[in-house]
Amino acid sequence: MLIPYLMKVSLVLAVLTMAYRWLIQFETFSKLNRVLLWLNAVAAWTLPLISLPSWGPVQVQNEFHHSIPRVVGKLPALTQPIAAIQSEPFPSPGIAATTMTAADWITAIYFTGMIILAAYFLFQIGRLFLTVVKGNAERHADGTSIVHVSGSAPYSFFKWIVLDPSMHSGLALRNIIAHEAEHARQWHSADLLLAEIQRICLWFNPFAWIHQKLVQENLEYLADRAVLDNGFEKKQYQYNLLNTVMQARELPLTNSFAQSLLKKRIKMMNRKPSHYLVWVKYVAVIALVYISSAFVAPYREQIVELAPEVIRPLVKPLVGEVIASAGPERDSAASVSTKKDPTENPEDKEEVSAISQKENVMEPVSDTVQSPQVPKVKGVLLRNDTLYWTITPLMTWDDINALRKFVHEFGAELAVNKIQFDPFQEFITSISVLTQSSKRGSSGSGSREGDGEFSPIEGYSGYIRKDGIGMGQRPPAPLQMEMEKDYQAALAIKKGKEVDFFEKKLFSSIGPNSGGSIDEGFFDGNGNKGLLERKGFGKSAQNTLLFTEKNANAEFYINTKRSTREEASKLTIDKVKKISYREDNQHKTYFIIYTK
Incomplete structure (x- = not known):
C-alpha cells in the first residue's frame, strides 16, 4: 500500500x-x-x-x-467511449513463468529514483561538512562560525557561514554576514533539509519540487527583511546583492546571499506591507x-465505479477498499464504455514526405486588402489563405507566445531560436526565428539585429500559406505601420534612457566592484555627512555638489559627456537627478551625474 x-x-x-x-x-x-x-x-x-x-x-x-x-x-470528455482503452485480455505466454506485476515494476522504479536522489543528497551533505572542516573557522559570540574558504560564494548551513572575505568590500561584507547570520539564527537550514527529504520521497511529483522552491524563496525573503529591519540601507543592500549574484555559484542545501531570485527578492523588499x-x-x-x-475519503466507492473497468484494479487500491459494488441505479452518465467502436477508422499511416526547403525570401505583397481578417493578436494579419506575421521591437514574451499559438492553430510552427532584450527589458535588440509548415514540410529561418549596441530591431516578418512560406521582406501595410510605430517608440525609449545605457556600458567594462547610486533626495537627509566621510562626495554649504580630494583622480561624466571634478562641483543640487559611481580594481572611482 x-x-x-x-x-x-x-x-x-x-x-x-x-x-x-x-x-x-x-x-x-x-x-x-x-x-x-x-x-x-x-x-x-x-x-x-x-x-x-x-x-x-x-x-x-x-x-x-x-x-x-x-x-x-x-x-463531455466522459460521455464518449474511450476507444483507446481496450478490455480484451492480453495473450498469455505458452510457458508459465514467474514475472513481475505492474505494481512491482512501479515500486522498483520508485525506489530506484529515490535511492539515486538520496545518494546524491548524502554526497552533498558530505561535501558541505568537508568544506567546513577544511576551512579556517572563526567563532562568533552569537554561536555562528564564519568559515573562510578561498573563492567561495557566500552561503550558510545551520550555524556555519562560508565565504571569502577578500572578494567583498567592507560594507558588502557586513551585509552578507548579517544576511547569512539571520539564516543561521532562524534555523532555515532545517526547512531546506526537510523540503529536500520530501522531494526525494516524492521525486515523481512536480509539486514537491515546486514546494521546495517556495520554501527556499520564503527563507530568502525572511532573511532580507530581518537585515533591513536591523537598519541596513535598502538600496545599498540591493546593490550588494546584485554584485554578489553576478559572482555567485550556488550550492544546493544551503542558504545563499546570492540566491538567484534577484527580481523576486528586490520586489519583496520594496513591496508595501500586506x-x-x-x-x-x-x-x-x-x-x-x-x-x-x-x-482521501469517503467517496471511494464512487471513484472506483466511475473508472473504466480496465483500470479499476489500479484505482481500487489507490482509494482504499470499496464498501460495496455499484447498484443498477447508478447514473448511466458516470459509466464509460470500453468496447471498441466498430466504425472506428484504422490509424492513419500516411508517410511523412521529405521537407522541402523554401527560399528564405518573402514574396512581395500587394497592399490591396482582399477579405482581410484581423485577429486580436499583435503582429498577425490574415488575408484569404495566407497568414502574415511580424515581430516588432516592443513585443513581449507574452505577445510572441500568443503569435506562436496563432501560427500553430493555423497549421504551422514558429520557433524563436534566440532573442535578446536591452539591459532594462524595454525592447528587442536581436532575434532569430524558424518557421515550419506542418502541412507541406516547408521551413525557413532568419534573424535580425539592431543597428548598434543596445539598439532596437526594426522588426522581422514573414508569411505562411498552404504552398509554402517566406521570410524577410516588407509585410502588408497594416503590419508595416505597426512595425514602424513600435520601432520609433523603441528609439524614443532608447533616447530617454541614454544615460542609463551609457552607465550600463561603462560600468560593465569596469566589472562588478564596489559602487552604488544616490538619488537627489539623499542629500537632504542625515546621510550627507556620512557620504562625504566615506565616499568623498556630497552636498556643499553652497548647495552644490562637493567632491573632496579623495576623488582627485576620479573620472567624471555629466550625463554621457566626459567632465572634470571642478565642473561637476559647480552643479547645484536642484539640477542633479541621480549620481551613480563605481570603483575599479585600482580603486579609481567613476562618477556619472544625471541632470534634470
Whole structure:
C-alpha cells in the first residue's frame, strides 16, 4: 500500500502547494508563510492516515462526495467511449513463468529514483561538512562560525557561514554576514533539509519540487527583511546583492546571499506591507486542508465505479477498499464504455514526405486588402489563405507566445531560436526565428539585429500559406505601420534612457566592484555627512555638489559627456537627478551625474 499512500500524499500536496503559490506567495507575512508551508507538508503526509469525516458535519461531507461523480460523469470528455482503452485480455505466454506485476515494476522504479536522489543528497551533505572542516573557522559570540574558504560564494548551513572575505568590500561584507547570520539564527537550514527529504520521497511529483522552491524563496525573503529591519540601507543592500549574484555559484542545501531570485527578492523588499484583509487568503488555504479530505475519503466507492473497468484494479487500491459494488441505479452518465467502436477508422499511416526547403525570401505583397481578417493578436494579419506575421521591437514574451499559438492553430510552427532584450527589458535588440509548415514540410529561418549596441530591431516578418512560406521582406501595410510605430517608440525609449545605457556600458567594462547610486533626495537627509566621510562626495554649504580630494583622480561624466571634478562641483543640487559611481580594481572611482 506504499504507492497508493504516496499518490494520496502527492495529490494533497499539489492542491495545497498551488493554493499557496496562487494566493500567498508574495504576501509580506513571511513568518506566517513559513508556518503555512510547514502545515502544507504536514497535512499532505498525515491526511491520508486520518479518518477525516469525524472532523466535522458528516452529512455535509457525504453530500459533497456523492455529488462529485455525478458532476464529473456529465462532462463531455466522459460521455464518449474511450476507444483507446481496450478490455480484451492480453495473450498469455505458452510457458508459465514467474514475472513481475505492474505494481512491482512501479515500486522498483520508485525506489530506484529515490535511492539515486538520496545518494546524491548524502554526497552533498558530505561535501558541505568537508568544506567546513577544511576551512579556517572563526567563532562568533552569537554561536555562528564564519568559515573562510578561498573563492567561495557566500552561503550558510545551520550555524556555519562560508565565504571569502577578500572578494567583498567592507560594507558588502557586513551585509552578507548579517544576511547569512539571520539564516543561521532562524534555523532555515532545517526547512531546506526537510523540503529536500520530501522531494526525494516524492521525486515523481512536480509539486514537491515546486514546494521546495517556495520554501527556499520564503527563507530568502525572511532573511532580507530581518537585515533591513536591523537598519541596513535598502538600496545599498540591493546593490550588494546584485554584485554578489553576478559572482555567485550556488550550492544546493544551503542558504545563499546570492540566491538567484534577484527580481523576486528586490520586489519583496520594496513591496508595501500586506493589508490585513489578506488574512482571508490564509483562511482559504487552511480551509483547503479540510476540503482535501475529498481526496482521501469517503467517496471511494464512487471513484472506483466511475473508472473504466480496465483500470479499476489500479484505482481500487489507490482509494482504499470499496464498501460495496455499484447498484443498477447508478447514473448511466458516470459509466464509460470500453468496447471498441466498430466504425472506428484504422490509424492513419500516411508517410511523412521529405521537407522541402523554401527560399528564405518573402514574396512581395500587394497592399490591396482582399477579405482581410484581423485577429486580436499583435503582429498577425490574415488575408484569404495566407497568414502574415511580424515581430516588432516592443513585443513581449507574452505577445510572441500568443503569435506562436496563432501560427500553430493555423497549421504551422514558429520557433524563436534566440532573442535578446536591452539591459532594462524595454525592447528587442536581436532575434532569430524558424518557421515550419506542418502541412507541406516547408521551413525557413532568419534573424535580425539592431543597428548598434543596445539598439532596437526594426522588426522581422514573414508569411505562411498552404504552398509554402517566406521570410524577410516588407509585410502588408497594416503590419508595416505597426512595425514602424513600435520601432520609433523603441528609439524614443532608447533616447530617454541614454544615460542609463551609457552607465550600463561603462560600468560593465569596469566589472562588478564596489559602487552604488544616490538619488537627489539623499542629500537632504542625515546621510550627507556620512557620504562625504566615506565616499568623498556630497552636498556643499553652497548647495552644490562637493567632491573632496579623495576623488582627485576620479573620472567624471555629466550625463554621457566626459567632465572634470571642478565642473561637476559647480552643479547645484536642484539640477542633479541621480549620481551613480563605481570603483575599479585600482580603486579609481567613476562618477556619472544625471541632470534634470
